[in-house]
Amino acid sequence: MIKCDHLERSVPVDKELREKIPVISFLMMMEVLLYHCESPDNALAVSALDMKLNTAIDNFVIGVPSLLCMSWFFGLTGFLLFRNLSFQNLGNKLKTRVQTLLIPYLLWQIIYIIKSILQGNSWTAADMFGQVFLLRIWPPLGAFWYVYTVFLFAVLFSPILLLLFKNKKVGWFSVLALILLLYIFWDSLYVGNGRYHYTGNIKQHFPAYVIGAYCGSIYLEDDRGPILRAVTGFLLAGALLDGLIEDLLFHMAIAVLPMLILFVLPVPEKLKNRAVYRCTFLIYATHQSLISLFMGPIRQTLYSLIPSAAVSNLGGRILCILLIIAVNMGIRALMSRFTPRTLKVLTGGRC
Numbered sequence: 598m599i600k601c602d603h604l605e606r607s608v609p610v611d612k613e614l615r616e617k618i619p620v621i622s623f624l625m626m627m628e629v630l631l632y633h634c635e636s637p638d639n640a641l642a643v644s645a646l647d648m649k650l651n652t653a654i655d656n657f658v659i660g661v662p663s664l665l666c667m668s669w670f671f672g673l674t675g676f677l678l679f680r681n682l683s684f685q686n687l688g689n690k691l692k693t694r695v696q697t698l699l700i701p702y703l704l705w706q707i708i709y710i711i712k713s714i715l716q717g718n719s720w721t722a723a724d725m726f727g728q729v730f731l732l733r734i735w736p737p738l739g740a741f742w743y744v745y746t747v748f749l750f751a752v753l754f755s756p757i758l759l760l761l762f763k764n765k766k767v768g769w770f771s772v773l774a775l776i777l778l779l780y781i782f783w784d785s786l787y788v789g790n791g792r793y794h795y796t797g798n799i800k801q802h803f804p805a806y807v808i809g810a811y812c813g814s815i816y817l818e819d820d821r822g823p824i825l826r827a828v829t830g831f832l833l834a835g836a837l838l839d840g841l842i843e844d845l846l847f848h849m850a851i852a853v854l855p856m857l858i859l860f861v862l863p864v865p866e867k868l869k870n871r872a873v874y875r876c877t878f879l880i881y882a883t884h885q886s887l888i889s890l891f892m893g894p895i896r897q898t899l900y901s902l903i904p905s906a907a908v909s910n911l912g913g914r915i916l917c918i919l920l921i922i923a924v925n926m927g928i929r930a931l932m933s934r935f936t937p938r939t940l941k942v943l944t945g946g947r948c
Contacts, residue, residue: 611818617864618673619874625666626877627918629740630884632663634914637896642906650907658914664851667743667798668805672855674747675809678755679762680816687755697945698748702741703729704943705882709737712886732794740885742795750806758807762814769827772811773834776804776849780842804852812856821860828853872926878947879925887921895920 636655642648682690706729710720727733729745736742762768783800808831812824835849896913903909929948932940940948 614859616869617859617862619877620864620868620871621669621858621862622673623871623874623877625669626880628658628662628666629881630888630918630921631658631914632666633740633885633888634658634892634917637900637906637909637913639906641900641909643904647905647907651910654907654910661851664801665854667802668851669855669858670743671747671802672805672809672812672852673859675750675806675811676813676816676856676859678751679758679810679813682755682759682814684756684759687759691751691755694748694751697947698744698751701878701882701943701945702744702748705738705741706736713737732796732799734793734795738882738885740881742798746795746799747806750803754807754810758810758814762811765815765823768811768814769830772807773831775807776852777838777842777845779803780845780848801848804848805855808852809855824856824860828856873922875948876922876925876929878944879929880921882943883925883928884921887924888917891917891920 636651636658639648639651642651678690678694710725714720725737728736732742732745736745758768758771761771779800808828812827815823815827817823831849831853832846835846839846892913895916896909899912899916900906900909903912929940933948
């Protein structure tokens with residue numbers, strides 16, 4: 598149990614995290630949807646104020662919130678993998694990641710390749726292999742670049758990080774060193790042409806992953822103090838070294854925020870344990886196709902009723918997201934009843 602300032606006992610950390618993670622992950626997924634909805638062109642603005650509002654909405658959605666939401670998923674993935682991880686159970690945990698990450702990734706890529714072919718597109722074997730396995734922009738289901746990336750992280754980096762994390766102090770300095778080396782030497786390394794690979798995205802969110810992994814390795818159910826001290830140290834290091842590496846403090850803040858949100862941010866009771874959270878992975882898998890299907894008609898209708906780029910922008914996003922949620926809740930309900938095994942495989946057991 599956690600001892601509070603007044604020596605009162607609180608909810609066990611494990612129970613608290615189990616209740617918080619689905620809520621926060623769903624809210625972060627909503628930001629992913631907001632980001633992918635894009636904005637109507639400013640040419641549709643009916644006044645200078647309308648144009649400013651439309652631009653402000655766009656800048657907010659594609660700014661810090663979009664970075665934070667993906668850092669959340671990377672940081673959380675690292676934390677959950679390295680929590681209670683050892684060389685004795687590493688094989689079992691990686692086997693689980695095959696079931697929860699790699700298999701859903703491959704199945705959804707196959708589905709979207711078939712969809713693309715039915716829509717008249719052609720694929721060569723080289724194109725398919727490159728975009729599915731070689732970090733090419735983008736895989737057939739583009740949003741799943743994250744799923745493949747964190748699977749590769751688990752396979753490639755887990756043994757190395759486990760060795761570094763055997764000692765807490767060595768682990769902390771190792772994480773800091775990895776982040777510094779990433780930003781110092783990235784541009785001089787051959788990591789693929791940025792125009793054709795999503796390695797830039799990986800660079801952006803790798804710090805959140807390794808910080809989450811370190812926090813998972815030092816996690817104690819009855820004491821969040823070590824994690825809070827560790828992330829505070831990363832922030833201080835970012836502030837002290839910001840003059841040496843451009844925007845290091847900003848990048849470090851984005852990287853540690855997932856752990857601060859997980860261990861500090863309270864979640865209202867009324868938001869917990871909602872059925873819609875079980876649709877988060879399905880929403881992630883289908884949202885880009887549904888946006889392309891729904892957004893145009895929704896915004897045209899809104900603009901015909903209220904000629905305003907800002908109204909079309911914000912209202913279109915909200916209505917489209919609500920429709921996407923409803924569709925996926927329907928898909929989940931039907932599949933749970935008629936094809937539960939297929940649903941389990943496609944979502945890695947998340948629904």
